[in-house]
Amino acid sequence: MELDLTTQLLQHRIVAIFRGIADHQADAAAGALVDGGVAFMEVTMNTAGALPIIARWRDSFVGQAYIGAGTVLNVAMAKEAIAAGAQFLISPNLDEQVIAYGAERGVDVWPGVMTPTEIVRAWNAGAKLVKLFPMASLGLSYLREIRAPLDHIPIMATGGVDLSNIAETFAAGAAAVGLGTKLVRPDLIASGDFEQMTANARAYVNAANTTH
Numbered sequence: 001m002e003l004d005l006t007t008q009l010l011q012h013r014i015v016a017i018f019r020g021i022a023d024h025q026a027d028a029a030a031g032a033l034v035d036g037g038v039a040f041m042e043v044t045m046n047t048a049g050a051l052p053i054i055a056r057w058r059d060s061f062v063g064q065a066y067i068g069a070g071t072v073l074n075v076a077m078a079k080e081a082i083a084a085g086a087q088f089l090i091s092p093n094l095d096e097q098v099i100a101y102g103a104e105r106g107v108d109v110w111p112g113v114m115t116p117t118e119i120v121r122a123w124n125a126g127a128k129l130v131k132l133f134p135m136a137s138l139g140l141s142y143l144r145e146i147r148a149p150l151d152h153i154p155i156m157a158t159g160g161v162d163l164s165n166i167a168e169t170f171a172a173g174a175a176a177v178g179l180g181t182k183l184v185r186p187d188l189i190a191s192g193d194f195e196q197m198t199a200n201a202r203a204y205v206n207a208a209n210t211t212h
Contacts, residue, residue, distance in 0.1 A: 005088050008066065013170075013175070014176065016033050016179055017178055018184050019180060019184075021047060023049040027060065030060075033065075037202055038065065044069070045072055050084075055084045058085035069089055070090040070091070071090075073095070075098055075101050078109075086107065089108070119150055135160050144173060185200065
């Protein structure tokens with residue numbers, strides 16, 4: 001039996017976030033990340049053409065990567081995303097109805113949280129992992145402090161993570177990280193340097209693997 005997606009994420013530890021990427025560039029960029037070992041890719045719902053991209057990637061990367069939707073703010077967006085084929089849902093906010101809707105359909109939902117109260121609310125609502133956001137503003141000391149009483153709840157740190165601090169982020173208690181432009185690099189996409197994008201992705205994947 002295949003492991004549930006949260007368990008898979010806890011092994012792979014990286015989610016690549018595609019936000020605002022042009023449709024004609026998206027496929028090559030995604031392929032470059034998959035070649036680099038990235039196994040989770042999130043297309044944010046405020047990206048033009050997000051639903052067709054999700055549907056297309058479900059076919060293109062079957063057996064190679066899990067494709068989900070990000071910036072899922074409510075149940076209406078969750079319905080659209082799951083109908084398009086999203087295998088997981090990520091949001092910047094906590095909406096218990098979205099968690100329940102995903103659970104009914106066997107789709108893991110990783111909601112955005114900031115405070116200890118929100119983290120526990122999300123866990124009690126059925127989330128198996130929460131997204132701490134905005135991590136760039138909160139900082140690693142914040143992550144370490146909330147992990148002390150809440151170490152039973154897996155946390156994905158999103159925002160402000162790069163190669164220079166990814167090991168420290170895991171050491172501070174993150175179970176996974178969400179990476180946007182550090183992984184889905186606009187400069188490399190614009191120049192068409194997908195080989196460098198693959199090499200960059202591999203560096204992040206190796207860093208995540210060596211800090212287990």
